[in-house]
Amino acid sequence: MTRLSARDLMTAEVVTVPPATPVLSIARLLADRGISAVPVLDGTGRVLGIVTEADLIRRLAGEADHPASWLASLFANAERDAARYARAHGVTAADVMTTELVSVGPTTPAAEVAQMMEERSIRRVLVLEGGKLLGIVSRADLLRALVAPQNEALELSDDRVRGAVMAAMRKQPWADTFYTLIDVKDGVVELNGFSRSAEVQRALRVLAENVPGVKGVKDKTTPMPAYLYTAV
Template identity: 75%
Template sequence: MTNLRARDLMTPDVVTVPPETPVLAMARLLAERGISAVPVVDANGTAVGVVTEADLIRRLAGEADRPAGWLASLFGNQERDAERYARTHGVTAKDVMTSDVVAVDPDTLASQVAHLMEDRGIRRVLVTQDGRLKGIVSRADLLRALVSPPAEGGELSDDRIRRAVMAAMKKEPWADTFYTMVDVKDGVVEFHGFSRSAAVQRGLRVLAENVPGVKGVVDNTQPMPAYLFATA
């Protein structure tokens, strides 16, 4: 992992939301996509914050807060209490998001990213260039880099291709990342598990073929059993 940089680790094509996105819509987004955080970007594509599961839980927990008694209010911190009230009662991303964005540029070394996560006690960092969001690096990305050998000859690693395919699938509502698994060997994408229809299989093939570095696609999926349709 010595020569790896943020651009080699990051998940590109990150799902983002504008500052005006309702809280409930973000909660559904995280649940449906199976992600734990979503960056907030303005109209210019500049990252202005991040909404995490913890932020949404804090928002939901805030609904049960009771008004402070008069004695507690005498010793309270008005600025801190006002900030907490806004984050626990806000209805849009700009109110509940963590605005202290921790970001790195694409050329930041993987070791520096790891130290930053450790020092700040965070689970992810944004990758930005001139303020614009380029991707996101999570702890899971760092762990995968430790167990995946770097690519040779300037080619994209199989792990990076796999993450790019998974990121593209998560952006498409018809692509099932729960029942359909992705593997990459020598640049060839292999789909395993179940698929809902021939149309979905065709869509997955085209999706994978559009990912840079993909040399071929092999579909090993099987038709989804009827009993799974009831729970899917």
């Protein structure tokens, strides 16, 4: 997945709605299509916002609103409360949609897309180019990419693979390039020498597995002797 981009991951056939679409029609659309959100586009194809299941639930909950208490009214913000009321009671996509969009470009790496979703606790990002919608990347798309066979596996020389593994190790403060020896044969990385802990051994294996061109990892390291700890 590390070599994939948003364009590779996205669903290109996206169901969209115009801003005047009634809320009830959007709810039926989500249920009939088995989707959880629809972007809202204007007549030129520009993205105005997105209506999600959460927006519709907020709209449903708005019907049960209770008058604010006298104490709460002392700290009311008219502009904020008016916007909240419109979203909670609106009848069209334009009223209830989320306008603070999270988007990426088509060449954004898959790892950055995943990190963005994790940091913002969101389920999807829009893929835009020149303000126009190209597709949507959802968490499901990321999971499919993660488990998909890596047909595009690189064929690199063993020397290049070893150099790439060593370079990756040098970037990590916990990786010991002095007491850990790296050998590569037919794309399979062999770890020899000493390791400080089981956690370091596991991390080294994961690091090597993520280097392009690596076909497998054999960990033959052994725990570092006590006398060597005093020397480092």
